[in-house]
Amino acid sequence: MKRIGVLMLSLALVLSAGLAYADVHITLLNTKGEIQAQLEDAAKAFSAENPGITLDIQPTPTGSSPFQILSSVYASGNAPTLYMGDTNDMIQFADKFSDLKNEKWIKDSSDNFEQVTTASGSIVGFPFTVEGYGMIYNKAVLAKAGVDPSKIHTTKDLEAAFKKVQATGAGALVIAPMDWSLGAHFLGIAYSLTAKDQAGLNKLVADFKAGKVDVSKNKAFSGLLDTFDVMKKYNVRKADALAVTYDECPALIGPDKVGFYFQGNWTWPQISGFATDQKGFGFIPVPISNNPADFGNSGIPVGVTKYIALDKKQNSAAQQAAGKKFLEWLVYSKTGQDAVVNKCNIIPAFNNVALEPKDPLAISIRQYVAKKQTLFWINMPAPDHWSKVGASMQKYLVDKIDRAGLYAEIQDYWKNVK
Amino acid sequence: MRTDKRRWEQTKNALLFMGPSLLIFSTVMVLPFLFGILLSFTDWNGLSATFSFIGFGNYSEVFHDKVFWSSFVLTLKYVLCTVTLTNIIAFSLAYLLTGNLRGRNFLKAGFFTPNLIGGIILGFVWQFVFSRVLTTMGKSLGWSLFATSWLSDPDKAFWAMVIVTVWQYSGYMMVIYIAGLMSIPKELIEAAEIEGASSFTRVRKIVLPFLVPSIIVCVFLTVQRGFMVYDINLALTSGGPFRSTALISMNVYQTAFLSQRYGPGQAEAFFLFLVVAAISLTQVYLGKKQEIEL
Known part of the structure; x- marks a missing residue:
């Protein structure tokens, strides 16, 4: 009996010593x-x-x-x-x-x-x-077309740039049709311009849920979608816009095949793999009106x-x-x-x-x-917004629904969200 | 006294052999299943420490959900197409391969192989085929059917899923049909041949009746897999374009985990279970009546 007691004691000592010196x-x-x-x-x-x-x-x-x-x-x-x-x-x-x-x-x-x-x-x-995200541009393509990205402030400027790039034989832009890209990021710009900060977003969401928002009257949404219409028109893959995969887009913007691509900085590793010039890319804001001074025409969402x-x-x-x-x-x-x-x-x-x-x-x-030209990054308090409204944006991309249909689907989403 | 002891012996033996699997089955299947049913009556969000019972609230929400019903109808359509096509093709392959065809062992292995590839990988391989290989072929050969990717059109994306599923399961069902065909007594067919029965009559009057057990098994398996399919749906279309091909399992998953609505998700899952159980049991019951005893 005594021996067992000693054994237990020594075992306990060993264990505690081990614990004291154990790594965290x-x-x-x-x-x-x-x-x-x-x-x-x-x-x-x-x-x-x-x-x-x-x-x-x-x-x-x-x-x-x-x-x-x-x-x-x-x-x-x-x-x-x-x-x-x-x-x-x-x-x-x-x-x-x-x-x-x-x-x-x-x-x-x-x-x-x-x-x-x-x-x-x-x-x-x-x-x-x-x-952060915005319109990524390829410097070499734009230089060849004679476009200065720092001078693009309006939807018209952007369309003119698309035209000039197309005239050189390159594609104007490619749209990545993933629901998260269109629903969370692209449309997020309109939410961001309307809400401006977290408190504004909470109020906007509450208004949406209460059915108090008429999207068609919201300038940020209509302006942003006007720009989207222009982007749709010049999309290099417009014939089969939904078949474009996330991996295909870097292979277009990297080796100077298109001038613009709407995406965020997280795609750099993929672009880098195809890039002819490792320094030749940058962001411009997605314009939302034809007045260069309007809020949103000079900043990109960063968060x-x-x-x-x-x-x-x-x-x-x-x-x-x-x-x-x-x-x-x-x-x-x-x-x-x-x-x-x-x-x-x-x-x-x-x-x-x-x-x-x-x-x-x-x-x-x-x-x-550094220039403080950042827009509020939207983190939607509704977990499936990107997927459901992203699907509506995909329908709009391939003209399955028109502008009125898209507005109706956005408002429907908010009406039914729990 | 004696009988008591014998009964104990029997129970002990039964426990010894069945106990471990019974324990595992009840902990990983029965309990979660019951717990899931319980959760479908609560407003639990999958995370919080407390939840309250809300009766049939989740179920009434599910029954009023248009997206759920359109997804359910799409799944029915999918099951109908895959079950019919898989079984017709599997039976035809089995019938041809039990005949005197050269290289039939090689062909058997070939047809069975797709079943050995996981659904996710298979989905990605076919995604590449539909959106790259076929579109390139379509463009260079001028076939308008393949000019645009099948996966970017809601109807064609549905058929793409059916094709991949049929391709995956036909080989498996074929093996079951081959086993069934081998067990048909040769002398019956030979006798029919001598009596002058045409090959069509032989199939209809002898082969098919004998094959009923295999048909029951194959239809059961394909129905059940059709309703439960998730991997191919995820990897091939992931519900796209614009959520038009989200089958019922994907809808359940998205309700529970994407929209973070655990209760309605569980209610959908339980409803799905009831439907699959009802259809499968009816089918097995009706099928058993057709069986012939030798």
């Missing part, structure tokens, strides 16, 4: 599949500089919704320490995330973007990636598209502290900054990061940010 093990659930390898390298560098902490980067399958992934990890009790998600995820899961408002990096984050603030006043998201949140329900205090350390490391350490800007090709949301991004689209976005 934390995880980051990565929902940005394209930078998985880069993040794994960054995690190794972080562990090397912070002995005693190991960081695992968990990949997520592309195509599954972050909402679904996060609900299942929480239900199974396997919540990661750090979670990467968009504004809506942050707000929906806010009661499970730590308040980050006393962190050092709050002061250094750029004031072009709003923080994710919950009803109780806590800040739950670390702004990880800044992205924080991925935040990182820190779990407080299923991770220990030591793990949470280590998680905070990692976030700080991303902003203030040389290796962390290098990993974000140079390795992951991410535009940081922090003023103290001086590293210049390498790709021309990121540089173009930074210029718009």
Whole structure:
């Protein structure tokens, strides 16, 4: 009996000693599949500089919704320490995330973007990636056609540019027909111009749901769709506009086959693979009227598209502290900054990061940010808006419905959304 | 006393053999299924800690949902087309391959292969075929049928899904039909031949009646797969163009996870279960009546 007692005691000692010296093990659930390898390298560098902490980067399958992934990890009790998600995820899961408002990096984050603030006043998201979108142009094609992109301020200017590009034998533009591109991003411009900020968006959505908005009377929507009509007319793939895939478009704009392409800076890796000139691209705003001074004709939507949140329900205090350390490391350490800007090709949301991004689209976005010519990035508080209204935009793209039909479908969507 | 002991012995044996699978079956099939039915009566959003019961609210919402019904009708159409085509083609292939055809083993393997490829990969391969290969052929040969991608037109995209499904499952059903054909007594067919029955009469009067068990199995499998299909739908059209080809499973998934409306999603899923169960059981019941005992 005594011997067993001694055995137990020594076993307990060994165990507790083991625990005391054990590494703090934390995880980051990565929902940005394209930078998985880069993040794994960054995690190794972080562990090397912070002995005693190991960081695992968990990949997520592309195509599954972050909402679904996060609900299942929480239900199974396997919540990661750090979670990467968009504004809506942050707000929906806010009661499970730590308040980050006393962190050092709050002061250094750029004031072009709003923080994710919950009803109780806590800040739950670390702004990880800044992205922007607009009309991407190919410098070489435009130079050959004699078009100066900085002089395009109106729908008419854009049409004139399309004509000149077409006259050189190249295609004017290609429209990527994915529902997320048309529904969330393109139409998002009209929502952004109407709402201007988060409070405005909340009010706009409430008005839409109450049936108080007549889209046909909204200048931002009609102006934007007038531009869309012009884009439809000059689309190189207009004969079979819906058959265009996301992978095909970079193969057109990259090697100087078309002059313009509506998309965001996230497509740079694909364009880069085809580009004849690695520096020869930039953004111009999508014009929404024929008056150059109108709001929206000089800015592009730029926003924080991925935040990182820190779990407080299923991770220990030591793990949470280590998680905070990692976030700080991303902003203030040389290796962390290098990993974000140079390795992951991410535009940081922090003023103290001086590293210049390498790709021309990121540089173009930074210029718009510096000039404060950014539009509010829409994160629609309705989760299926991009898919359902995106489908309506696809119908409009191939003339399955006309303008009145599109307006009716948009208003119908809001009337029926729960 | 003795019988009690024997009964215990029997139960013990039964538990020993059935217990593990029973446990797994109930934890991963029965419980989630019952829990799912329970959730369809709540307003749970898939995430929050609390939820309340709202009776048949979700069901009445589903029954008033036009998108759900159009998706349901499309699925019925899809099931009808795939079940008919798959079984006709599978039976014809099986009948030809049990005859004296050269290289029939090679052909059997060839027809069966598509079934070994996962639906997702298959969908992507065929997406490439429909939107690139056929359009290029159509343009260079001047065939207007293939000039534009089938996947960008709602009707043609539907037929594209039917073609891919039939192509995938015909080989599998063919194997079942071959097994059924092999078990038909040769002497019956020979006797019919001597009596002067034409080949059409032989098929109708002897082969088909003997094949009823195989037909039941094949129709059951194709009906059930047709209703449940998701992978091909996702990889080939992902519901497009403009959500015109979203079959019922995809609609369920999107309601629950995309629109984040868990309750109505569960209600749709349970309704789908009832429909599939009713159709399959009726079909098996009617089929059994046709069977002949030897």
